[in-house]
Amino acid sequence: MSTASIELVFQALADPTRRLMVERLSRGPATVSDLAEPFAISLSAVVQHLNFLEASGLVHTQKVGRVRTCRIKPAALRGAEQWFAARRTSWERRLDRLADYLAETGDPARKGNA
Amino acid sequence: MSTASIELVFQALADPTRRLMVERLSRGPATVSDLAEPFAISLSAVVQHLNFLEASGLVHTQKVGRVRTCRIKPAALRGAEQWFAARRTSWERRLDRLADYLAETGDPARKGNA
DNA sequence: GTGATACTTAAGTGGCGCCTTCACTATGTC
DNA sequence: GACATAGTGAAGGCGCCACTTAAGTATCAC
Numbered sequence: 001m002s003t004a005s006i007e008l009v010f011q012a013l014a015d016p017t018r019r020l021m022v023e024r025l026s027r028g029p030a031t032v033s034d035l036a037e038p039f040a041i042s043l044s045a046v047v048q049h050l051n052f053l054e055a056s057g058l059v060h061t062q063k064v065g066r067v068r069t070c071r072i073k074p075a076a077l078r079g080a081e082q083w084f085a086a087r088r089t090s091w092e093r094r095l096d097r098l099a100d101y102l103a104e105t106g107d108p109a110r111k112g113n114a
Numbered sequence: 115m116s117t118a119s120i121e122l123v124f125q126a127l128a129d130p131t132r133r134l135m136v137e138r139l140s141r142g143p144a145t146v147s148d149l150a151e152p153f154a155i156s157l158s159a160v161v162q163h164l165n166f167l168e169a170s171g172l173v174h175t176q177k178v179g180r181v182r183t184c185r186i187k188p189a190a191l192r193g194a195e196q197w198f199a200a201r202r203t204s205w206e207r208r209l210d211r212l213a214d215y216l217a218e219t220g221d222p223a224r225k226g227n228a
Numbered sequence: 229g230t231g232a233t234a235c236t237t238a239a240g241t242g243g244c245g246c247c248t249t250c251a252c253t254a255t256g257t258c
Numbered sequence: 259g260a261c262a263t264a265g266t267g268a269a270g271g272c273g274c275c276a277c278t279t280a281a282g283t284a285t286c287a288c
Contacts, residue, residue: 011128080198145234147235
């Protein structure tokens, strides 16, 4: 996942309305009106959020007749999830190096504990 | 991870400066000045970002003398990662149900009722 | 003590983000 | 054709957010 994309994904999810829309869509496809229903905002505002979600790559939409059906794109979610995994492994590797260092230098505190 | 917390985490990561600070800290602890070094903004701005990161739970800081040392809090990263995992399983469960439904009613090799 | 370093806090500014309304198009129903 | 439904697009308001500068505090070195 590109830097620009992860940027947009986090920006998209930073807004509570958009995050709830993603949660809704992860349970299955929905129309624009379906998505709008739980919110006390104008349909226009919902469409703007939807456009943002589509630009971020989190959501794909398809218009048939006058109805626009929205679905999540699991790949985008997976990409964001992997960003966290990368941070975690970076952190874990550092701990490993630290452990190696302590083992090599014969850290007394480490030897003393069991 | 609470709703309020995931909110703050995504808001924190939506800003490129803060995201880079998190990436830096996932490679090991740093002082405020260390964190500020790559950025062409005032130290004051960096501290404001840092306060946000601390409020979001992503980062912990500790002041010794006049130096403030910053570390990531892996639990917060893990919590955010799990938000994505939950969406994914929600999506996968739906696919499973769909498969079951097709097996029962739509599959040419269906058995039993109709 | 003096001076330097490492932040810290407060106040102010500019821009962007979320929302609204209103006018509009396109499609489906009768 | 007439009406309803589903969504679109533009223009504007208002608040928040990232940033600045400037002044201040606390610690360290001498």
